[in-house]
Amino acid sequence: MEKREMVARLADILAETSRGLPDFAVMEVCGTHTHAIARYGLSALLPSNIRLVSGPGCPVCVTADETIAQALTLARQPATCVCSFGDMLRVPVRVQYPEGETGLDSLLRERGLGRDVRLVVSPLDVLRLAQAEPDRQFVWFAVGFETTAPATAVLLRQARAAGVPNLKVLCAHKTMPAALQALLDPADSKPAKQPIRGLLCPGHVAAITGANAFQFVPRQLGLAAAISGFEPEDILAALVELSRQLHRGQPGLRNMYPAVVRPNGNLAAQGLLSQIFQPSTATWRGLGEIPASGLSLRPAWQEFDALNGSLSPDPAATVCPVAETKPSACHCGPVLRGDESPLDCPLFMRACTEANPRGPCMVSSEGACAAASRYGTGGAAVRLKEHYRAGSGAVSGHNEFRKEPDIYG
Amino acid sequence: MDEEISLAHGAGGEAYRQMVQEIFIPGYGSPELSQLGDSAVLPGPGQSGELAFTTDSFVVWPLFFPGGDVGSLAVSGTVNDLAVAASVPRYLSVAMIIEAGFPTKTLQRIAASIAATAQKAGVRVVTGDTKVVEHGRADGIYITTSGVGTFDGGWRRPDQQVRDGDVLLVSGPLASHGVAVMAAREQLEFNPPLQSDARPLAGLIRSLLASGLSVHAMRDPTRGGLGATLCEWADSSGLCLTVQEDALPVRADVRAACALLGLDPLFCANEGVVVLALPAAQAAAALACLKAHPDGQAAAIVGQVTAGQPGLPGHVSLDTGYGTLRRVTLPAGDILPRIC
Numbered sequence: 001m002e003k004r005e006m007v008a009r010l011a012d013i014l015a016e017t018s019r020g021l022p023d024f025a026v027m028e029v030c031g032t033h034t035h036a037i038a039r040y041g042l043s044a045l046l047p048s049n050i051r052l053v054s055g056p057g058c059p060v061c062v063t064a065d066e067t068i069a070q071a072l073t074l075a076r077q078p079a080t081c082v083c084s085f086g087d088m089l090r091v092p093v094r095v096q097y098p099e100g101e102t103g104l105d106s107l108l109r110e111r112g113l114g115r116d117v118r119l120v121v122s123p124l125d126v127l128r129l130a131q132a133e134p135d136r137q138f139v140w141f142a143v144g145f146e147t148t149a150p151a152t153a154v155l156l157r158q159a160r161a162a163g164v165p166n167l168k169v170l171c172a173h174k175t176m177p178a179a180l181q182a183l184l185d186p187a188d189s190k191p192a193k194q195p196i197r198g199l200l201c202p203g204h205v206a207a208i209t210g211a212n213a214f215q216f217v218p219r220q221l222g223l224a225a226a227i228s229g230f231e232p233e234d235i236l237a238a239l240v241e242l243s244r245q246l247h248r249g250q251p252g253l254r255n256m257y258p259a260v261v262r263p264n265g266n267l268a269a270q271g272l273l274s275q276i277f278q279p280s281t282a283t284w285r286g287l288g289e290i291p292a293s294g295l296s297l298r299p300a301w302q303e304f305d306a307l308n309g310s311l312s313p314d315p316a317a318t319v320c321p322v323a324e325t326k327p328s329a330c331h332c333g334p335v336l337r338g339d340e341s342p343l344d345c346p347l348f349m350r351a352c353t354e355a356n357p358r359g360p361c362m363v364s365s366e367g368a369c370a371a372a373s374r375y376g377t378g379g380a381a382v383r384l385k386e387h388y389r390a391g392s393g394a395v396s397g398h399n400e401f402r403k404e405p406d407i408y409g
Numbered sequence: 410m411d412e413e414i415s416l417a418h419g420a421g422g423e424a425y426r427q428m429v430q431e432i433f434i435p436g437y438g439s440p441e442l443s444q445l446g447d448s449a450v451l452p453g454p455g456q457s458g459e460l461a462f463t464t465d466s467f468v469v470w471p472l473f474f475p476g477g478d479v480g481s482l483a484v485s486g487t488v489n490d491l492a493v494a495a496s497v498p499r500y501l502s503v504a505m506i507i508e509a510g511f512p513t514k515t516l517q518r519i520a521a522s523i524a525a526t527a528q529k530a531g532v533r534v535v536t537g538d539t540k541v542v543e544h545g546r547a548d549g550i551y552i553t554t555s556g557v558g559t560f561d562g563g564w565r566r567p568d569q570q571v572r573d574g575d576v577l578l579v580s581g582p583l584a585s586h587g588v589a590v591m592a593a594r595e596q597l598e599f600n601p602p603l604q605s606d607a608r609p610l611a612g613l614i615r616s617l618l619a620s621g622l623s624v625h626a627m628r629d630p631t632r633g634g635l636g637a638t639l640c641e642w643a644d645s646s647g648l649c650l651t652v653q654e655d656a657l658p659v660r661a662d663v664r665a666a667c668a669l670l671g672l673d674p675l676f677c678a679n680e681g682v683v684v685l686a687l688p689a690a691q692a693a694a695a696l697a698c699l700k701a702h703p704d705g706q707a708a709a710i711v712g713q714v715t716a717g718q719p720g721l722p723g724h725v726s727l728d729t730g731y732g733t734l735r736r737v738t739l740p741a742g743d744i745l746p747r748i749c
Contacts, residue, residue: 007731041733086595086670119595121669232731355417355424365671374673375735382734 003233010236011045011383018047018243024195025051026242027338029180030202031058031366032230038375040232044383050239053338054368056179056287057202059144060087061336061360061367064283065321067172068093071141072105072319074170074306081116081133082107082170083126084141087364089119092357094322102322107141123148123155130159130167139306141170146208149173149295150269153276156297156304168306171297174282176205177213178293183337184221196338198224198242200235203257208273210265211255218251229257276301285360286333330359335368342372349373420632423739446569447490447628448558461496461558463487468551472519474593476585476605477680479552480522485680487556488530488609489629493683495566495618496558498530498611503554504538508547519550530609532556564618567685569626571642575686575714577650578695580613580705581606582658583635587677588666597670603662606681613704614683620698626686629679633739636675636725638684639712640739643723650723652712652737655730675727675737686714 028034034054037043043052056062068091075082089107096102111117116136120126123140130138142152152169159167184196199221201214206227217225224245228238238256245251255261273295282294297305324330330352331345342348342361352358354373361367410431417424434443441449448463467483477485484501491498503523507516527534560566571577585606592603610629618624630638635657643650652675659667659674667674681704687695692710699705717723725737 004730004732011732039735040729040731041735042731044733045731119597121597125598232729355420356415383732 003231006233007045007236010233010240014045014050014236014240014243015047017240017247018050021049021243021246023049023051024197024246025053025338026198026200026239027053027055027184027196028200028235029055029057029176030200030204031061031364031368032204033200033202033228033235034058034368034371035366036230036232037235038371041375041382042232042235045236046239050243052200053196053341054335054371055199055338056183056284056336057145057176058336058361058364058366058368059148059174060085060091060364061332062174062179062284062286063088063091063143063172063360064285065093066283067170068107069095069319069321070307071107071139071170072110073317074139075107075110075115075117076317076319077137079135080137080139081118081129082139082141083118083120083129084143085121086119087366088141088143089117090357090363091360092363094324096320096322098317098319105319123151124158126167127155127159127162127164130164131162134166137166137168139168139170141172143172143174145174145176145202145205146269146273147204149175149277150208150272153272156276156301157272159304167304169297169304170306171277171295172282173277173295174284175209175279175293175295176202177209177216178279179284179287179290181216181220182290182293183287184217184223196223197246198226198251200238200242201225201227201253203227203229203234203261206255206257206261206265208266208269210270211253211261211263213265215253218253222251224251225253227253227255227257227261229260284336286336330361332359332361332369335361342369345369446494448494448496448556450494450496459560461491461494461560462555463490463494463558464553464555465490466551466553468548469590470548471590471593472515472549474590474605475602476589477607478519478522479550480519481526482607482680483552483554484523484526484530484532485607485609486631487554488532488611489680489683491556491558492609492611492614493627493629494558495562495564495614495624495627496560497562497615498532498556498558498609500535500557501527501532501554502536502538502556503534503552505540505553506547506551507539507541508549509541509544511549516550519552526609530611532609532611562615562618565621565623567624567627569628571626571646571648571650571686571714572688573648573714573716574689575625576689576692576710577639577652577712577714578685578687578692578699578708578710579635579658580610580683580685580699581679581681581707582660582663583679583682584659584663584667584672584674584677586631586680587634588663588670588672588674590678591670591672592666597666599662599666601662603666606679608681608704610681610683610704613699613702616702617685617695617698620694622687622691622695622698624685624687624695627683628685629683631678631680634674634676634678635682635684635711636673636737637739639725640737642686643725645723646714647717647723649715649717650712650725651715651728651734652725653728653730655728656709656711658707658709658711689713 092104092106107117126140224242226238226241277295279292280294280296334340357363361369448461465486472479488498589603589605699708
């Protein structure tokens, strides 16, 4: 079947299976889902009673200001090179410098000022760089979930095997289940703004953790759950499954990505993670401190910790994050919690654009704000079938912002 | 207008447009400038016919990248601006700003590249200028080229307005230049390396125009990529341009790199691609003509132009291939500065 036809049929099935359900929201946890939904205009295919809400699944977005300030501090050390993924370099943080001044800083800005900050596409590139320049300290600014942490683990194993002394890690890896539990726990007194009834669980994370790691979603949180792949047809099929569960009144967990996700996951990757890392409390942007939601180095690997060794910066040289004052603060926190959509943020497409981002959700290509800016949200896309049926020869996407970008105001 | 000029003002997006409209056009006040074409078309002296005239500066970093260098780029960029105005590129000037301490060998390499590319494009470098500034006051070398073209081909000249019923074609794979320069700058080791598409397109465009097709609009989509060119066309015509995402030619390695780097090929720079609009009835002939030329083998029909809806300004939509249509908007700035 042609993909367009398959997607059209799934959209019709979804309209059928969700009929009669009260309005509800589904949180797509993973940033890659957010991106795919916006890019393919899937919201146009949804029945009017389903709303998709972005969750805390963009690793760049959830990295806390404190952590980025640590990376900035390290980048300002002499003969030190900080390496990270491209999006991470662009996240702006309001900081106070050791000299007392404050300003918006980012790793990319530090690079512009002549500091050694490099973009890599794989953690293993850092090993190659460190071996090529033995007189320089290399710091791998490690962000990401269960999907990227194994690569950091491999990097450290190889660095130890090769006896590379000038490679350290600023470890900000996080794990998904604990964060979801903290965010969506019904026992939490904070009333949710949106009635989230189902979860589109992240297929790539589940490939590592195993499907069973998400059993807590129906059992403890009482939410419908489906593990989904990333193609439009995968996402629609998962939504069909969620609406069926809601109709039955029996939330469950269904693995809709069995080609990649096994019940117990990737045991080799899990073994690697537990060899090098241990669970620790982590600070998430928007969610705060969550116990056991981060990965820190085990004692046997402490020698690689950038904050706990020879690199340890002089307290007098530390860059500290400064809380944004209310009017200029972006709403990345509520957006990451799913309480707000990017359109609810007063800075969105005004003071905060892809070219001049104010918050990480606009920086990362997986962020909800960047997806909304680039591809539109909500009513941005139109379904072609309805369009042609309306009898208009012309085809057009709507401008759902109802405001043109006002970035100069 | 912003208080300060930022990289966004050089990126060919909305900020750039505002700078041109508010500072340069009212400031210089010449009617030729407000054509805002790739080249200005000027009356020649006496009965000698019109001339096309254009200029462009090149600050690409790194100076050498797979598939090209600042020299080949400086010639191709200006030649292509002349060619898409349907002129025959004839003469170039080359001005350089060089930082003291710049290796002579590197300068020789760049000069040789300029010469080779000019020969390939059929233009002659007839004048030039060189300034040297203190070390640290420039980044190696900046090059400005200006070019003159003539209209003695006898071809029908596009009025650079797309029309209802037109189809949109591109002559080759998109995004190759922007992604190749980005990869070279960041030392991202793709294996084999991503190649820029930088090349003069005078020959390709000549064969297209000489075949008698009535091209309505033609552009080389450099900064801002195909997306920015289409948004401009939609804006100036008030029509709807719809692009089929499935139909956009992008090399598999470039597509993979874009996915890895979070870039949209629609908005990445090209230096060896021409996009054109012509009547649907001529689409097949134009496609065959492009494909027959070595620089146009990956040519494709990528979209069509339809009448706008009453009350809606002209705009660009993208058919995702999944039965949905989304709006394409002009990027507010460039994620990849200094690619040309």
